[in-house]
Amino acid sequence: MEIYLPLAEMTVPAEAVMALGTGVGFLSGMFGVGGGFLTTPLLIFMGVPSAIAVGTQANQLVASSLSGVLGHWRRGNVDIKMALVMLTGSVFGSLIGVFLFKLMQHVGQIDFIIPFLYVVILSLMGGSMFWDSIKGLIWKKGPQKRSKAFYKTSILRYMPYRMKFPRSRLYISALLPAGIGFIGGILVAVLGIGGGFLMVPAMIYVLGMPILLVAGTSLLQIMLSSIVTTIMHAMANQSVDLVLAAFLIVGGVIGAQFGVRVGKHVKGIYARLILSAIFILISVRLGMQLFIEPSSLYEIEVML
Protein backbone atom coordinates (compact mmCIF):
# COMPACT_ATOMS: atom_id res chain seq x y z
CA MET A 1 0.00 0.00 0.00
CA GLU A 2 1.30 3.39 -0.93
CA ILE A 3 0.79 6.26 1.47
CA TYR A 4 1.07 9.96 0.65
CA LEU A 5 2.99 12.06 3.17
CA PRO A 6 1.34 15.50 3.23
CA LEU A 7 4.41 17.48 4.34
CA ALA A 8 7.05 15.51 2.49
CA GLU A 9 4.69 15.75 -0.52
CA MET A 10 5.64 12.30 -1.70
CA THR A 11 4.44 8.72 -1.59
CA VAL A 12 6.15 5.99 0.38
CA PRO A 13 5.27 2.31 0.75
CA ALA A 14 3.33 2.08 4.02
CA GLU A 15 4.58 -1.45 4.72
CA ALA A 16 8.21 -0.32 4.57
CA VAL A 17 7.62 2.55 6.99
CA MET A 18 5.69 0.26 9.36
CA ALA A 19 8.46 -2.33 9.15
CA LEU A 20 11.04 0.33 9.87
CA GLY A 21 9.07 1.54 12.90
CA THR A 22 8.61 -2.03 14.12
CA GLY A 23 12.29 -2.87 13.68
CA VAL A 24 13.35 0.23 15.56
CA GLY A 25 10.75 -0.45 18.27
CA PHE A 26 12.13 -3.97 18.57
CA LEU A 27 15.65 -2.63 19.08
CA SER A 28 14.55 -0.02 21.57
CA GLY A 29 12.55 -2.60 23.49
CA MET A 30 15.45 -5.01 23.49
CA PHE A 31 18.38 -2.68 24.09
CA GLY A 32 16.76 0.43 25.52
CA VAL A 33 18.07 2.65 22.73
CA GLY A 34 16.05 5.37 21.03
CA GLY A 35 16.64 4.07 17.52
CA GLY A 36 16.97 7.44 15.82
CA PHE A 37 20.33 6.32 14.47
CA LEU A 38 18.44 3.72 12.42
CA THR A 39 15.28 5.59 11.46
CA THR A 40 16.78 8.81 10.16
CA PRO A 41 19.30 7.31 7.69
CA LEU A 42 16.81 4.71 6.46
CA LEU A 43 14.11 7.33 5.87
CA ILE A 44 16.59 9.44 3.95
CA PHE A 45 17.54 6.33 2.01
CA MET A 46 13.87 5.85 1.08
CA GLY A 47 13.89 9.31 -0.47
CA VAL A 48 12.24 11.22 2.38
CA PRO A 49 13.80 14.71 2.49
CA SER A 50 16.36 14.87 5.30
CA ALA A 51 14.55 17.74 7.01
CA ILE A 52 11.34 15.70 7.27
CA ALA A 53 13.27 12.61 8.37
CA VAL A 54 14.99 14.43 11.22
CA GLY A 55 11.96 16.48 12.31
CA THR A 56 9.63 13.50 12.32
CA GLN A 57 12.19 11.35 14.06
CA ALA A 58 12.39 13.91 16.88
CA ASN A 59 8.65 13.39 17.33
CA GLN A 60 8.92 9.61 17.38
CA LEU A 61 11.69 9.94 19.96
CA VAL A 62 9.13 11.45 22.34
CA ALA A 63 7.19 8.18 22.26
CA SER A 64 10.12 5.81 22.67
CA SER A 65 11.80 7.83 25.43
CA LEU A 66 8.53 8.18 27.37
CA SER A 67 7.93 4.44 27.44
CA GLY A 68 11.52 4.04 28.62
CA VAL A 69 11.36 6.75 31.24
CA LEU A 70 8.14 5.39 32.77
CA GLY A 71 9.85 2.13 33.66
CA HIS A 72 12.68 3.92 35.46
CA TRP A 73 10.22 6.30 37.07
CA ARG A 74 8.31 3.44 38.66
CA ARG A 75 11.53 2.26 40.25
CA GLY A 76 12.33 5.80 41.36
CA ASN A 77 15.48 5.99 39.27
CA VAL A 78 15.03 9.47 37.84
CA ASP A 79 16.71 12.65 39.02
CA ILE A 80 14.15 15.22 37.88
CA LYS A 81 16.14 18.26 38.94
CA MET A 82 19.17 17.06 37.03
CA ALA A 83 17.07 16.39 33.92
CA LEU A 84 15.56 19.88 34.10
CA VAL A 85 18.97 21.56 34.42
CA MET A 86 20.19 19.50 31.46
CA LEU A 87 17.07 20.57 29.58
CA THR A 88 18.00 24.27 29.85
CA GLY A 89 21.24 23.43 28.05
CA SER A 90 19.55 21.28 25.48
CA VAL A 91 17.03 23.99 24.57
CA PHE A 92 19.97 26.16 23.51
CA GLY A 93 21.56 23.17 21.81
CA SER A 94 18.35 22.49 19.86
CA LEU A 95 18.05 26.14 18.82
CA ILE A 96 21.60 26.10 17.51
CA GLY A 97 21.03 22.67 15.97
CA VAL A 98 17.93 23.78 14.07
CA PHE A 99 19.89 26.80 12.86
CA LEU A 100 22.87 24.64 11.82
CA PHE A 101 20.45 22.37 10.01
CA LYS A 102 19.03 25.28 8.03
CA LEU A 103 22.52 26.52 7.27
CA MET A 104 23.64 23.12 5.94
CA GLN A 105 20.50 22.93 3.83
CA HIS A 106 21.17 26.39 2.49
CA VAL A 107 24.68 25.54 1.34
CA GLY A 108 23.37 22.28 -0.12
CA GLN A 109 25.49 19.92 1.96
CA ILE A 110 22.84 18.42 4.23
CA ASP A 111 22.74 15.13 2.34
CA PHE A 112 26.48 14.78 2.75
CA ILE A 113 26.96 16.02 6.32
CA ILE A 114 24.20 13.98 7.95
CA PRO A 115 25.36 10.57 6.67
CA PHE A 116 28.96 11.64 7.32
CA LEU A 117 28.23 12.49 10.97
CA TYR A 118 26.36 9.21 11.32
CA VAL A 119 29.34 7.28 9.99
CA VAL A 120 31.72 9.00 12.42
CA ILE A 121 29.48 8.65 15.47
CA LEU A 122 28.23 5.13 14.79
CA SER A 123 31.64 3.69 13.96
CA LEU A 124 33.26 5.22 17.06
CA MET A 125 30.43 4.10 19.29
CA GLY A 126 30.03 0.68 17.68
CA GLY A 127 33.77 0.12 17.70
CA SER A 128 34.27 0.95 21.35
CA MET A 129 31.21 -1.03 22.44
CA PHE A 130 32.36 -3.97 20.38
CA TRP A 131 35.82 -3.83 21.91
CA ASP A 132 34.42 -3.55 25.43
CA SER A 133 32.11 -6.51 25.03
CA ILE A 134 34.84 -8.65 23.45
CA LYS A 135 37.11 -7.80 26.36
CA GLY A 136 34.30 -8.66 28.75
CA LEU A 137 33.71 -11.97 27.01
CA ILE A 138 37.36 -12.95 27.05
CA TRP A 139 38.25 -11.89 30.57
CA LYS A 140 34.78 -12.48 31.99
CA LYS A 141 34.87 -9.16 33.75
CA GLY A 142 32.08 -6.72 34.27
CA PRO A 143 32.64 -3.06 33.45
CA GLN A 144 35.74 -1.87 35.25
CA LYS A 145 35.39 0.04 38.45
CA ARG A 146 36.18 3.59 37.56
CA SER A 147 38.17 5.92 39.71
CA LYS A 148 36.80 9.21 40.91
CA ALA A 149 34.52 11.18 38.66
CA PHE A 150 36.32 13.47 36.28
CA TYR A 151 34.89 16.64 37.79
CA LYS A 152 36.42 15.94 41.19
CA THR A 153 39.91 15.69 39.80
CA SER A 154 39.89 18.57 37.37
CA ILE A 155 39.32 22.28 37.21
CA LEU A 156 35.65 21.57 36.50
CA ARG A 157 35.06 21.55 40.24
CA TYR A 158 35.86 25.27 40.39
CA MET A 159 33.17 26.20 37.89
CA PRO A 160 30.56 28.68 39.12
CA TYR A 161 26.82 28.29 39.79
CA ARG A 162 27.16 25.30 42.04
CA MET A 163 23.89 23.61 42.74
CA LYS A 164 22.72 20.80 44.98
CA PHE A 165 21.27 17.70 43.37
CA PRO A 166 19.92 15.79 46.39
CA ARG A 167 18.68 12.78 44.44
CA SER A 168 22.14 12.18 42.94
CA ARG A 169 23.93 13.38 46.10
CA LEU A 170 25.92 15.86 44.08
CA TYR A 171 26.94 19.46 44.64
CA ILE A 172 28.31 20.58 41.30
CA SER A 173 28.24 23.50 38.92
CA ALA A 174 24.92 23.64 37.04
CA LEU A 175 26.93 24.44 33.91
CA LEU A 176 28.16 20.84 33.70
CA PRO A 177 24.80 19.08 33.26
CA ALA A 178 23.60 22.01 31.15
CA GLY A 179 26.64 21.58 28.93
CA ILE A 180 25.93 17.87 28.48
CA GLY A 181 22.32 18.72 27.67
CA PHE A 182 23.55 21.29 25.17
CA ILE A 183 25.40 18.62 23.19
CA GLY A 184 22.38 16.33 23.44
CA GLY A 185 20.15 19.13 22.12
CA ILE A 186 22.35 19.66 19.08
CA LEU A 187 22.30 15.93 18.32
CA VAL A 188 18.50 15.74 18.51
CA ALA A 189 18.05 18.75 16.26
CA VAL A 190 20.67 17.90 13.65
CA LEU A 191 20.61 14.10 13.56
CA GLY A 192 17.26 13.16 15.08
CA ILE A 193 18.97 11.01 17.70
CA GLY A 194 18.57 11.34 21.45
CA GLY A 195 22.27 11.15 22.12
CA GLY A 196 21.90 8.85 25.11
CA PHE A 197 25.05 7.01 24.04
CA LEU A 198 27.02 10.23 24.60
CA MET A 199 25.16 11.58 27.61
CA VAL A 200 25.16 8.38 29.64
CA PRO A 201 28.96 8.06 29.83
CA ALA A 202 29.28 11.82 30.35
CA MET A 203 26.88 11.71 33.27
CA ILE A 204 28.77 8.83 34.84
CA TYR A 205 32.34 9.96 34.26
CA VAL A 206 32.07 13.73 34.13
CA LEU A 207 29.33 14.38 36.66
CA GLY A 208 29.87 11.30 38.79
CA MET A 209 26.15 10.49 38.95
CA PRO A 210 25.06 7.19 40.51
CA ILE A 211 24.85 4.65 37.68
CA LEU A 212 21.40 3.57 38.78
CA LEU A 213 19.97 7.02 38.07
CA VAL A 214 21.73 7.70 34.79
CA ALA A 215 19.53 5.81 32.32
CA GLY A 216 16.21 7.16 33.63
CA THR A 217 17.50 10.71 33.97
CA SER A 218 19.00 10.79 30.47
CA LEU A 219 15.78 9.35 29.03
CA LEU A 220 13.70 12.03 30.78
CA GLN A 221 16.00 14.72 29.42
CA ILE A 222 15.84 13.17 25.92
CA MET A 223 12.05 13.13 26.10
CA LEU A 224 11.85 16.76 27.21
CA SER A 225 14.40 17.92 24.68
CA SER A 226 12.78 16.02 21.83
CA ILE A 227 9.47 17.68 22.75
CA VAL A 228 11.17 21.07 22.47
CA THR A 229 12.88 20.06 19.22
CA THR A 230 9.63 18.78 17.72
CA ILE A 231 8.02 22.15 18.41
CA MET A 232 10.97 24.00 16.88
CA HIS A 233 11.16 21.82 13.76
CA ALA A 234 7.41 22.05 13.26
CA MET A 235 7.41 25.83 13.63
CA ALA A 236 10.62 26.68 11.81
CA ASN A 237 10.62 24.15 8.95
CA GLN A 238 7.19 22.46 8.94
CA SER A 239 9.22 19.28 8.93
CA VAL A 240 7.21 17.09 11.29
CA ASP A 241 5.03 14.87 9.12
CA LEU A 242 2.12 13.59 11.22
CA VAL A 243 1.25 10.78 8.82
CA LEU A 244 4.84 9.52 8.73
CA ALA A 245 5.14 9.92 12.51
CA ALA A 246 1.93 7.94 13.09
CA PHE A 247 3.22 5.00 11.08
CA LEU A 248 6.62 5.05 12.77
CA ILE A 249 5.14 5.36 16.25
CA VAL A 250 2.52 2.64 15.81
CA GLY A 251 5.19 0.34 14.35
CA GLY A 252 7.45 1.25 17.26
CA VAL A 253 4.86 0.34 19.88
CA ILE A 254 4.30 -3.04 18.23
CA GLY A 255 8.02 -3.72 17.83
CA ALA A 256 8.78 -2.80 21.43
CA GLN A 257 6.43 -5.54 22.66
CA PHE A 258 8.54 -8.18 20.96
CA GLY A 259 11.84 -6.48 21.71
CA VAL A 260 11.29 -6.44 25.45
CA ARG A 261 10.32 -10.12 25.51
CA VAL A 262 13.31 -11.18 23.44
CA GLY A 263 15.60 -8.89 25.42
CA LYS A 264 14.78 -10.75 28.65
CA HIS A 265 16.41 -13.86 27.26
CA VAL A 266 19.57 -12.22 25.98
CA LYS A 267 22.47 -11.68 28.38
CA GLY A 268 23.59 -8.06 28.67
CA ILE A 269 27.01 -8.66 27.19
CA TYR A 270 25.62 -10.42 24.11
CA ALA A 271 23.01 -7.69 23.74
CA ARG A 272 25.79 -5.10 23.67
CA LEU A 273 27.72 -7.19 21.19
CA ILE A 274 24.71 -7.43 18.85
CA LEU A 275 23.97 -3.72 19.20
CA SER A 276 27.57 -2.77 18.44
CA ALA A 277 27.49 -5.04 15.37
CA ILE A 278 24.33 -3.23 14.19
CA PHE A 279 26.02 0.15 14.68
CA ILE A 280 29.06 -0.96 12.72
CA LEU A 281 26.97 -2.42 9.90
CA ILE A 282 24.97 0.78 9.51
CA SER A 283 28.06 2.95 9.56
CA VAL A 284 29.69 0.73 6.91
CA ARG A 285 26.53 0.89 4.78
CA LEU A 286 26.34 4.67 5.06
CA GLY A 287 30.07 5.01 4.58
CA MET A 288 29.97 3.03 1.36
CA GLN A 289 27.31 5.37 0.07
CA LEU A 290 29.67 8.29 0.64
CA PHE A 291 32.48 6.67 -1.31
CA ILE A 292 30.67 4.92 -4.16
CA GLU A 293 30.21 7.07 -7.22
CA PRO A 294 26.53 8.06 -7.37
CA SER A 295 24.56 6.94 -10.42
CA SER A 296 23.79 10.53 -11.23
CA LEU A 297 26.35 13.23 -10.58
CA TYR A 298 23.69 15.89 -10.72
CA GLU A 299 20.76 16.33 -8.41
CA ILE A 300 18.00 18.87 -8.40
CA GLU A 301 16.22 20.58 -5.54
CA VAL A 302 12.92 22.33 -6.16
CA MET A 303 12.60 25.30 -3.82
CA LEU A 304 9.23 25.92 -2.22
Add this chain to the structure above:
Amino acid sequence: MKKIIFFTIAALACFIMSQNAYAQHSMHIDVSEKQVGINTGFTGASFSVFGTTAHAGDIAIAIYGPPKDTTVRHKGQFLGMWMNKDSLSFYNVPAYYDIALSIPASQISDYETLLDNYIGLDSLEFRYRGRKSNEDKAARFREALIHNKQLAGHYPLAPRNIEFITEKFFRADFHVPSDVPTGRYSIKGFIFEDGVLTAQSAVSFDVAQVGLSARVFRFAYADSFIYSLLAIFMALIAGAGAHYTLRRD
Protein backbone atom coordinates in the same frame (compact mmCIF):
# COMPACT_ATOMS: atom_id res chain seq x y z
CA MET B 1 -19.40 8.35 -16.31
CA LYS B 2 -17.79 11.76 -16.03
CA LYS B 3 -16.00 11.12 -19.26
CA ILE B 4 -19.16 10.10 -21.10
CA ILE B 5 -20.87 13.33 -20.10
CA PHE B 6 -17.82 15.18 -21.16
CA PHE B 7 -17.79 13.50 -24.52
CA THR B 8 -21.42 14.43 -25.10
CA ILE B 9 -20.83 18.05 -24.17
CA ALA B 10 -17.70 18.22 -26.24
CA ALA B 11 -19.45 16.65 -29.19
CA LEU B 12 -22.28 19.16 -28.84
CA ALA B 13 -19.82 21.99 -28.63
CA CYS B 14 -18.14 20.62 -31.69
CA PHE B 15 -21.45 20.63 -33.53
CA ILE B 16 -22.37 24.17 -32.45
CA MET B 17 -18.99 25.52 -33.35
CA SER B 18 -19.04 23.97 -36.75
CA GLN B 19 -22.22 25.94 -37.41
CA ASN B 20 -20.58 29.13 -36.26
CA ALA B 21 -19.14 31.55 -38.75
CA TYR B 22 -16.51 32.71 -36.25
CA ALA B 23 -15.09 29.26 -36.22
CA GLN B 24 -13.20 29.86 -39.41
CA HIS B 25 -9.88 29.42 -37.64
CA SER B 26 -10.48 28.26 -34.17
CA MET B 27 -9.85 25.52 -31.69
CA HIS B 28 -11.05 24.90 -28.18
CA ILE B 29 -9.72 22.58 -25.54
CA ASP B 30 -10.88 21.52 -22.12
CA VAL B 31 -9.62 19.15 -19.50
CA SER B 32 -11.40 16.20 -17.89
CA GLU B 33 -10.36 17.10 -14.33
CA LYS B 34 -10.49 20.68 -13.13
CA GLN B 35 -8.82 19.56 -9.96
CA VAL B 36 -6.44 16.70 -9.35
CA GLY B 37 -6.89 15.89 -5.68
CA ILE B 38 -4.03 14.41 -3.70
CA ASN B 39 -5.22 12.44 -0.72
CA THR B 40 -3.48 9.99 1.59
CA GLY B 41 -3.73 7.14 -0.91
CA PHE B 42 -2.63 9.21 -3.93
CA THR B 43 -0.52 7.28 -6.40
CA GLY B 44 -0.67 9.62 -9.37
CA ALA B 45 -3.52 10.66 -11.62
CA SER B 46 -4.63 10.38 -15.21
CA PHE B 47 -6.57 13.03 -17.04
CA SER B 48 -7.53 13.82 -20.60
CA VAL B 49 -7.52 16.97 -22.66
CA PHE B 50 -10.29 17.21 -25.23
CA GLY B 51 -10.55 19.65 -28.04
CA THR B 52 -12.38 20.64 -31.18
CA THR B 53 -11.18 22.49 -34.21
CA ALA B 54 -12.95 24.21 -37.05
CA HIS B 55 -10.49 22.85 -39.59
CA ALA B 56 -8.37 19.81 -39.71
CA GLY B 57 -4.81 20.67 -38.79
CA ASP B 58 -1.79 19.60 -36.80
CA ILE B 59 -2.34 19.86 -33.08
CA ALA B 60 0.06 20.42 -30.21
CA ILE B 61 -0.95 20.44 -26.54
CA ALA B 62 1.48 21.57 -23.85
CA ILE B 63 1.06 21.44 -20.07
CA TYR B 64 3.07 23.69 -17.76
CA GLY B 65 3.23 23.13 -14.03
CA PRO B 66 3.69 25.98 -11.55
CA PRO B 67 7.01 27.82 -11.90
CA LYS B 68 9.49 27.03 -9.13
CA ASP B 69 13.03 28.07 -8.41
CA THR B 70 15.15 24.98 -8.87
CA THR B 71 18.74 24.38 -7.85
CA VAL B 72 20.92 21.90 -9.70
CA ARG B 73 23.88 20.53 -7.80
CA HIS B 74 26.89 18.77 -9.18
CA LYS B 75 28.74 16.21 -7.11
CA GLY B 76 32.47 15.90 -6.98
CA GLN B 77 34.96 14.02 -4.86
CA PHE B 78 36.44 15.31 -1.64
CA LEU B 79 38.90 12.95 0.08
CA GLY B 80 37.29 10.17 -1.89
CA MET B 81 33.79 11.05 -0.70
CA TRP B 82 31.10 12.29 -3.03
CA MET B 83 29.58 15.60 -2.09
CA ASN B 84 28.01 18.58 -3.80
CA LYS B 85 30.68 20.82 -5.19
CA ASP B 86 28.99 23.13 -7.61
CA SER B 87 25.49 24.44 -8.02
CA LEU B 88 23.38 26.69 -10.18
CA SER B 89 19.92 28.05 -9.41
CA PHE B 90 17.39 28.45 -12.17
CA TYR B 91 14.36 30.68 -11.82
CA ASN B 92 10.76 29.92 -12.69
CA VAL B 93 11.41 26.43 -13.93
CA PRO B 94 8.08 24.74 -14.70
CA ALA B 95 7.77 22.12 -11.98
CA TYR B 96 6.03 19.95 -14.54
CA TYR B 97 5.93 19.94 -18.31
CA ASP B 98 4.33 17.57 -20.76
CA ILE B 99 3.39 17.70 -24.38
CA ALA B 100 1.18 15.86 -26.87
CA LEU B 101 1.47 16.11 -30.63
CA SER B 102 -0.68 14.85 -33.46
CA ILE B 103 2.32 14.33 -35.74
CA PRO B 104 6.09 14.53 -35.08
CA ALA B 105 7.24 18.00 -34.07
CA SER B 106 9.46 18.46 -37.10
CA GLN B 107 6.44 18.07 -39.38
CA ILE B 108 4.24 20.50 -37.47
CA SER B 109 6.20 23.65 -38.03
CA ASP B 110 9.73 24.98 -38.16
CA TYR B 111 11.87 24.85 -35.05
CA GLU B 112 11.72 28.61 -34.39
CA THR B 113 7.94 28.73 -34.41
CA LEU B 114 7.76 25.82 -32.00
CA LEU B 115 10.23 27.51 -29.66
CA ASP B 116 8.27 30.75 -29.78
CA ASN B 117 5.16 28.91 -28.65
CA TYR B 118 6.84 26.94 -25.88
CA ILE B 119 6.36 23.63 -27.60
CA GLY B 120 8.97 21.04 -26.73
CA LEU B 121 11.61 20.85 -23.99
CA ASP B 122 14.02 22.97 -26.03
CA SER B 123 11.63 25.88 -25.73
CA LEU B 124 11.77 26.03 -21.95
CA GLU B 125 13.74 29.07 -20.91
CA PHE B 126 15.64 28.70 -17.68
CA ARG B 127 17.03 31.92 -16.36
CA TYR B 128 19.82 31.65 -13.85
CA ARG B 129 21.80 33.86 -11.56
CA GLY B 130 25.40 34.21 -12.58
CA ARG B 131 27.75 35.67 -15.08
CA LYS B 132 27.16 35.40 -18.80
CA SER B 133 30.59 33.88 -19.28
CA ASN B 134 29.32 30.79 -17.54
CA GLU B 135 27.19 29.68 -20.43
CA ASP B 136 29.02 26.39 -20.77
CA LYS B 137 28.26 25.48 -17.23
CA ALA B 138 24.69 26.74 -17.55
CA ALA B 139 24.13 24.50 -20.56
CA ARG B 140 25.47 21.47 -18.70
CA PHE B 141 23.34 22.18 -15.65
CA ARG B 142 20.30 22.86 -17.77
CA GLU B 143 20.69 19.51 -19.46
CA ALA B 144 21.11 17.81 -16.08
CA LEU B 145 17.99 19.56 -14.82
CA ILE B 146 15.93 18.30 -17.73
CA HIS B 147 17.40 14.81 -17.42
CA ASN B 148 16.60 14.60 -13.71
CA LYS B 149 13.10 15.92 -14.29
CA GLN B 150 12.60 13.30 -16.97
CA LEU B 151 13.74 10.55 -14.60
CA ALA B 152 11.24 11.79 -12.02
CA GLY B 153 8.48 11.72 -14.63
CA HIS B 154 7.99 15.47 -14.41
CA TYR B 155 9.22 16.13 -17.94
CA PRO B 156 8.39 13.96 -20.95
CA LEU B 157 10.86 11.60 -22.56
CA ALA B 158 8.78 11.66 -25.72
CA PRO B 159 5.65 13.55 -26.74
CA ARG B 160 2.32 11.85 -26.10
CA ASN B 161 -0.17 11.02 -28.83
CA ILE B 162 -3.18 13.00 -29.84
CA GLU B 163 -6.00 10.77 -30.89
CA PHE B 164 -8.60 12.04 -33.36
CA ILE B 165 -12.07 10.84 -32.51
CA THR B 166 -13.50 12.60 -35.54
CA GLU B 167 -11.66 14.77 -37.97
CA LYS B 168 -12.27 17.81 -35.78
CA PHE B 169 -12.56 16.33 -32.32
CA PHE B 170 -9.50 15.07 -30.54
CA ARG B 171 -8.23 13.93 -27.19
CA ALA B 172 -4.88 13.37 -25.47
CA ASP B 173 -4.30 11.37 -22.30
CA PHE B 174 -1.85 12.50 -19.64
CA HIS B 175 -0.58 11.04 -16.42
CA VAL B 176 1.06 12.75 -13.45
CA PRO B 177 3.14 10.76 -10.91
CA SER B 178 2.46 10.71 -7.17
CA ASP B 179 5.07 13.30 -6.27
CA VAL B 180 3.65 15.81 -8.74
CA PRO B 181 4.11 19.38 -7.49
CA THR B 182 0.98 21.13 -6.26
CA GLY B 183 -0.24 24.35 -7.82
CA ARG B 184 -1.93 25.64 -10.93
CA TYR B 185 -1.22 23.92 -14.22
CA SER B 186 -1.94 25.62 -17.50
CA ILE B 187 -2.69 23.78 -20.70
CA LYS B 188 -2.28 25.35 -24.11
CA GLY B 189 -3.53 23.91 -27.35
CA PHE B 190 -2.19 25.01 -30.74
CA ILE B 191 -3.36 24.26 -34.24
CA PHE B 192 -1.02 24.61 -37.18
CA GLU B 193 -2.12 24.58 -40.79
CA ASP B 194 0.76 24.05 -43.18
CA GLY B 195 3.22 25.06 -40.49
CA VAL B 196 1.41 28.28 -39.63
CA LEU B 197 -0.15 28.76 -36.21
CA THR B 198 -3.79 29.58 -36.89
CA ALA B 199 -5.44 29.33 -33.52
CA GLN B 200 -4.82 28.51 -29.92
CA SER B 201 -6.77 27.87 -26.76
CA ALA B 202 -5.87 27.72 -23.08
CA VAL B 203 -7.34 26.13 -20.01
CA SER B 204 -6.01 25.36 -16.56
CA PHE B 205 -6.46 22.97 -13.68
CA ASP B 206 -5.22 22.71 -10.12
CA VAL B 207 -3.24 20.02 -8.40
CA ALA B 208 -3.91 20.25 -4.70
CA GLN B 209 -3.99 18.13 -1.61
CA VAL B 210 -7.53 17.28 -0.50
CA GLY B 211 -9.18 15.53 2.42
CA LEU B 212 -7.06 14.40 5.37
CA SER B 213 -3.85 15.12 3.53
CA ALA B 214 -4.85 18.73 2.85
CA ARG B 215 -6.02 19.20 6.41
CA VAL B 216 -2.71 18.00 7.82
CA PHE B 217 -0.80 20.22 5.41
CA ARG B 218 -2.85 23.35 6.14
CA PHE B 219 -2.75 22.65 9.87
CA ALA B 220 1.04 22.30 9.82
CA TYR B 221 1.47 25.68 8.13
CA ALA B 222 -1.37 27.67 9.63
CA ASP B 223 -1.11 26.60 13.28
CA SER B 224 2.32 25.11 13.51
CA PHE B 225 2.49 25.41 17.29
CA ILE B 226 -0.81 23.64 17.95
CA TYR B 227 0.17 21.15 15.26
CA SER B 228 3.40 20.32 17.06
CA LEU B 229 1.52 19.91 20.34
CA LEU B 230 -0.81 17.43 18.64
CA ALA B 231 2.19 15.52 17.28
CA ILE B 232 3.73 15.41 20.76
CA PHE B 233 0.44 14.40 22.35
CA MET B 234 0.13 11.51 19.89
CA ALA B 235 3.68 10.40 20.71
CA LEU B 236 3.07 10.64 24.46
CA ILE B 237 -0.10 8.51 24.24
CA ALA B 238 1.74 5.89 22.20
CA GLY B 239 4.76 5.91 24.49
CA ALA B 240 2.62 5.54 27.60
CA GLY B 241 0.55 2.87 25.85
CA ALA B 242 3.68 0.91 24.99
CA HIS B 243 4.82 1.08 28.60
CA TYR B 244 1.56 0.00 30.21
CA THR B 245 0.92 -2.86 27.81
CA LEU B 246 4.41 -4.13 28.57
CA ARG B 247 4.09 -3.79 32.34
CA ARG B 248 3.62 -7.41 33.25
CA ASP B 249 6.68 -8.10 35.34
